[in-house]
Amino acid sequence: MTDATETGLPRAVAIAWGMQEVPQRGPSRALSHERIVEAAMRIADEDGLSAVTMQAVAASVGFTTMSLYRYVSGKDELLRLMQDAALTVPEKLTLPDDWREALRTWAVMVRAAYRARPWMLQIPRGPVSILMPNSIRVADLGLAAMKDLPLDDTEKTATILVISQHVSAWVELEQSLDEQGPLAVSAEGVQTLAEVITPERFPHLAPLLESGHYIADGDPADDPDGMDAEFEFGLELIITGLEEKVRRRS
Amino acid sequence: MTDATETGLPRAVAIAWGMQEVPQRGPSRALSHERIVEAAMRIADEDGLSAVTMQAVAASVGFTTMSLYRYVSGKDELLRLMQDAALTVPEKLTLPDDWREALRTWAVMVRAAYRARPWMLQIPRGPVSILMPNSIRVADLGLAAMKDLPLDDTEKTATILVISQHVSAWVELEQSLDEQGPLAVSAEGVQTLAEVITPERFPHLAPLLESGHYIADGDPADDPDGMDAEFEFGLELIITGLEEKVRRRS
DNA sequence: ACCTGAACACCGTTCAAGT
DNA sequence: ACCTGAACACCGTTCAAGT
Numbered sequence: 001m002t003d004a005t006e007t008g009l010p011r012a013v014a015i016a017w018g019m020q021e022v023p024q025r026g027p028s029r030a031l032s033h034e035r036i037v038e039a040a041m042r043i044a045d046e047d048g049l050s051a052v053t054m055q056a057v058a059a060s061v062g063f064t065t066m067s068l069y070r071y072v073s074g075k076d077e078l079l080r081l082m083q084d085a086a087l088t089v090p091e092k093l094t095l096p097d098d099w100r101e102a103l104r105t106w107a108v109m110v111r112a113a114y115r116a117r118p119w120m121l122q123i124p125r126g127p128v129s130i131l132m133p134n135s136i137r138v139a140d141l142g143l144a145a146m147k148d149l150p151l152d153d154t155e156k157t158a159t160i161l162v163i164s165q166h167v168s169a170w171v172e173l174e175q176s177l178d179e180q181g182p183l184a185v186s187a188e189g190v191q192t193l194a195e196v197i198t199p200e201r202f203p204h205l206a207p208l209l210e211s212g213h214y215i216a217d218g219d220p221a222d223d224p225d226g227m228d229a230e231f232e233f234g235l236e237l238i239i240t241g242l243e244e245k246v247r248r249r250s
Numbered sequence: 251m252t253d254a255t256e257t258g259l260p261r262a263v264a265i266a267w268g269m270q271e272v273p274q275r276g277p278s279r280a281l282s283h284e285r286i287v288e289a290a291m292r293i294a295d296e297d298g299l300s301a302v303t304m305q306a307v308a309a310s311v312g313f314t315t316m317s318l319y320r321y322v323s324g325k326d327e328l329l330r331l332m333q334d335a336a337l338t339v340p341e342k343l344t345l346p347d348d349w350r351e352a353l354r355t356w357a358v359m360v361r362a363a364y365r366a367r368p369w370m371l372q373i374p375r376g377p378v379s380i381l382m383p384n385s386i387r388v389a390d391l392g393l394a395a396m397k398d399l400p401l402d403d404t405e406k407t408a409t410i411l412v413i414s415q416h417v418s419a420w421v422e423l424e425q426s427l428d429e430q431g432p433l434a435v436s437a438e439g440v441q442t443l444a445e446v447i448t449p450e451r452f453p454h455l456a457p458l459l460e461s462g463h464y465i466a467d468g469d470p471a472d473d474p475d476g477m478d479a480e481f482e483f484g485l486e487l488i489i490t491g492l493e494e495k496v497r498r499r500s
Numbered sequence: 501a502c503c504t505g506a507a508c509a510c511c512g513t514t515c516a517a518g519t
Numbered sequence: 520a521c522c523t524g525a526a527c528a529c530c531g532t533t534c535a536a537g538t
Contacts, residue, residue, distance in 0.1 A: 007442040008436040008439030008442060009435060013443075017446045124422075125422075127426060130464075131435070133446075140453070140454050140455040144454045147454060154463055154479075154480070157464060159483075159487070165416065165420075166412065166416070168419075169418075176376040176377060177376075185258065185259060185260075185381070188258035189257060189259040192257040193259065193381065196267045196383075202390040203390070204390050204397060205389050211403065213404055214403075229404075233412075234408060234488075236491065237409070237412060237487070237492055238484075240495060241489070245486075245490060
């Protein structure tokens with residue numbers, strides 16, 4: 001099912017770590033995993049993930065579609081490889097001493113990677129993803145940020161997951177906001193909505209609809225980095241929660 | 251772009267709220283949005299979202315593929331309608347008085363909805379999603395949980411978003427864990443990995459790999475509700491963070 | 501051993517034609 | 520007004536054949 005290699009690992013993991021032995025006899029291989037993944041990423045950067053078809057990738061490296069199947073087992077595997085290759089983080093990164101600052105730095109770093117290649121968020125993350133090289137590197141950095149915190153291993157990994165999920169969720173939202181027009185709903189639309197979203201039926205939400213606090217109208221002038229503000233609000237909740245948890249313990 | 255109707259709203263929103271006026275003259279309509287969405291959801295429940303093709307849906311209601319296009323503008327719109335229709339919450343739900351308990355109840359309720367129809371998480375959520383009827387209902391309930399908390403509107407909506415993103419991220423992870431085999435990586439695989447994930451290169455993560463705290467092996471016997479425990483850990487971080495924020499303010 | 505060409509069994513969507 | 524049939528321009532993947 002997980003289409004494992006003789007190493008006992010999923011093929012994508014083996015390839016990404018460079019464990020997939022390449023036969024050396026016979027005609028020299030014209031293609032490579034690297035070239036294929038690179039070409040696929042360029043297409044995704046330029047025209048989005050949906051433009052990444054086996055035929056487009058093949059054409060871009062100058063081979064026929066079928067030749068790709070010598071290197072990747074199918075499109076799923078290619079996507080897995082792209083997903084990890086897209087998660088690039090700065091080579092040298094020194095985290096602040098204070099763990100709160102370190103976690104913030106880490107979160108912002110992850111956010112930058114996601115923002116740089118937002119299509120990677122469209123590829124489903126599974127248990128295989130977290131074994132890929134860049135994922136491992138990022139996780140190691142996250143753990144480094146918490147190295148002096150009195151938490152056990154499970155708590156630390158859970159924290160990393162919570163934060164990175166928070167980051168990805170926000171970047172995703174951010175992204176879909178600026179894919180849609182600047183104004184998701186016209187003033188007229190809000191009025192029409194107000195007829196069904198009444199204070200009687202939705203006592204707590206209806207006021208927000210009127211005040212405009214529920215619908216982010218996506219006008220950047222109006223809200224220069226509102227998304228950032230809300231992102232940070234959530235991040236602070238998590239960090240404060242962690243802080244309090246540690247304090248109560250000691 | 252947002253393919254708006256004369257109401258100034260995206261078509262999917264208008265349809266879901268029942269605003270899309272249906273012509274009454276002429277032959278009675280053989281199909282309806284409801285029947286189409288219902289059929290599509292049944293297919294997704296049984297065979298996954300990828301089995302939801304226009305042809306499959308049409309066949310399931312006993313019409314030709316093209317007839318669907320009289321009711322929905324395309325597959326995207328159908329997916330939007332499915333996404334909201336899948337988000338069902340109990341009709342009568344009284345939230346506990348304590349806001350912390352209320353938020354927990356709310357989170358668990360949302361989780362139940364996601365778990366019941368996990369395919370809905372595969373449909374990208376955009377700004378349109380949050381205007382759909384069930385989304386509005388869920389948001390209203392979330393706000394109700396915080397009604398006595400001294401937070402402003404933006405903070406409350408941000409909190410709702412953070413929590414619901416946390417919920418969806420966990421259900422997604424949970425789901426992909428039990429789609430893969432019970433054991434994502436064999437003991438042999440871990441050993442192979444240990445050769446590249448060395449303490450030198452990944453000082454903080456390597457120990458966790460060895461101890462088995464990083465790789466969830468997905469064996470339920472081993473970890474009866476480990477996922478739940480980690481889910482709750484994150485939720486508690488957020489709630490504790492909120493608690494502390496409020497305390498510091500007053 | 502590697503790459504290719506033809507073919508298969510699909511997709512979503514269009515468009516003009518039927519009733 | 521509604522539904523249909525044929526067609527278009529794609530997909531990912533297979534398989535046997537070439538070199």
